[in-house]
Amino acid sequence: MRSLRKLKTLAISASFACLPLMSAHAAQEDTTIGFIVKKPEQAWFINEQSAATELGKKDGFEVVKLSGVDGQEVLSAIDNLHSQGAQGFVICPPDVRLGPVIKRRAEQYDMKVVTVDDRFVNADGEPMKDVPHLGMSGYKIGQQVGNTIAKQIKARGWDMDDVAALRISNYELPTAKERTDGATDALMDAGFKKDNIFDAPQQNTDTSSAFAAASPVFSKQSKYKHWVIYALNEESVLGGVRASEQYGLTADDVIGVGINGSGAAFAEFSREKPTGFYGTIAVSSTMHGRQSAKNLYNWITEGEKPPANTQTTGKLMTRDNWQQVRDELGL
Ligand code: FCA
Numbered sequence: 001m002r003s004l005r006k007l008k009t010l011a012i013s014a015s016f017a018c019l020p021l022m023s024a025h026a027a028q029e030d031t032t033i034g035f036i037v038k039k040p041e042q043a044w045f046i047n048e049q050s051a052a053t054e055l056g057k058k059d060g061f062e063v064v065k066l067s068g069v070d071g072q073e074v075l076s077a078i079d080n081l082h083s084q085g086a087q088g089f090v091i092c093p094p095d096v097r098l099g100p101v102i103k104r105r106a107e108q109y110d111m112k113v114v115t116v117d118d119r120f121v122n123a124d125g126e127p128m129k130d131v132p133h134l135g136m137s138g139y140k141i142g143q144q145v146g147n148t149i150a151k152q153i154k155a156r157g158w159d160m161d162d163v164a165a166l167r168i169s170n171y172e173l174p175t176a177k178e179r180t181d182g183a184t185d186a187l188m189d190a191g192f193k194k195d196n197i198f199d200a201p202q203q204n205t206d207t208s209s210a211f212a213a214a215s216p217v218f219s220k221q222s223k224y225k226h227w228v229i230y231a232l233n234e235e236s237v238l239g240g241v242r243a244s245e246q247y248g249l250t251a252d253d254v255i256g257v258g259i260n261g262s263g264a265a266f267a268e269f270s271r272e273k274p275t276g277f278y279g280t281i282a283v284s285s286t287m288h289g290r291q292s293a294k295n296l297y298n299w300i301t302e303g304e305k306p307p308a309n310t311q312t313t314g315k316l317m318t319r320d321n322w323q324q325v326r327d328e329l330g331l
Helices: 002-030 043-059 071-083 096-108 138-155 174-189 207-220 234-246 263-269 285-302 322-328
Strands: 032-037 062-067 088-092 112-116 133-136 163-169 197-201 226-230 254-260 277-282 309-312 315-318
Touching: 032 043, 032 071, 032 285, 043 062, 043 088, 043 263, 043 285, 062 071, 071 088, 071 096, 088 096, 088 285, 096 112, 112 285, 133 138, 133 174, 133 285, 138 174, 138 226, 138 254, 138 277, 163 174, 163 207, 163 234, 174 226, 197 207, 207 234, 226 234, 234 254, 234 263, 234 277, 254 263, 263 277, 263 315, 263 322, 285 309, 315 322
Parallel strands: 032 062, 032 088, 088 112, 112 133, 133 309, 163 197, 163 226, 226 254, 254 277
Antiparallel strands: 277 315
């Protein structure tokens, strides 16, 4: 008798317990999207994914955060999303040339896809205009980098003849080329010598690949007194700055200006002493993550295809104002 009563109680509490579970499940089934990034360990991408997740919590959709460091991992991430019932995904691809393959896989599963940061290119290397994209206005932000460096060269009273530029380049990635081209043009407009610009082609978009690319340039061009450093992002500029330190260059002789305004820059600005990393053009990764997820969600739920290409802008962040800019950009 006692055990029967116990059983009954159990059954009742179990059926109550099921209620919230079932409704949560139903809400999840409504909309699930993936957010796949090429470098899940970098602060920029961590922040994008968290911003998307937060928006999902607020607006009632599920965001699955996934890593896609190479083509193989991206394809299994898409398979994984399909098995979770996702209706689409936002992606920053590890290689923009994977665009056609990724799009095909998405279409097989009837999923919608939008890109963030790095835009897909087709077999001819042209942007895939039919896949909605949100990213930085690379050339303009690059110009901001170049102008910031030129201003600092002047402020420090350096003679242009004595200054060399380390351009950490990544020409396989169009947004990277736009950014370093913008910086180069702005520098040259300010009187920088073309012959004093040295390329350090990096294999990837991270600190270690930039460090590896930068080191031989410093050792070969030892006659220059001062150096300026730029690249597609602050992680890469930091690699260049670390390499300059190995060659005995100090903060007084180096002006590195990055792009992103992520945790990588905050950590550098928080060091006790200034380094050769002078500043970075900060862009809101919070906005990138949130807006790209929102665009995709609206497309899935309302059939409203997002704009073909949204370009975002940036603001100079230095050791002096980084906390204020961080707050302004909601980072
Ligand atoms: C590229 C870079 C990132 C970030 C993003 C907007 O993906 O690798 O660091 O700058 O564009």
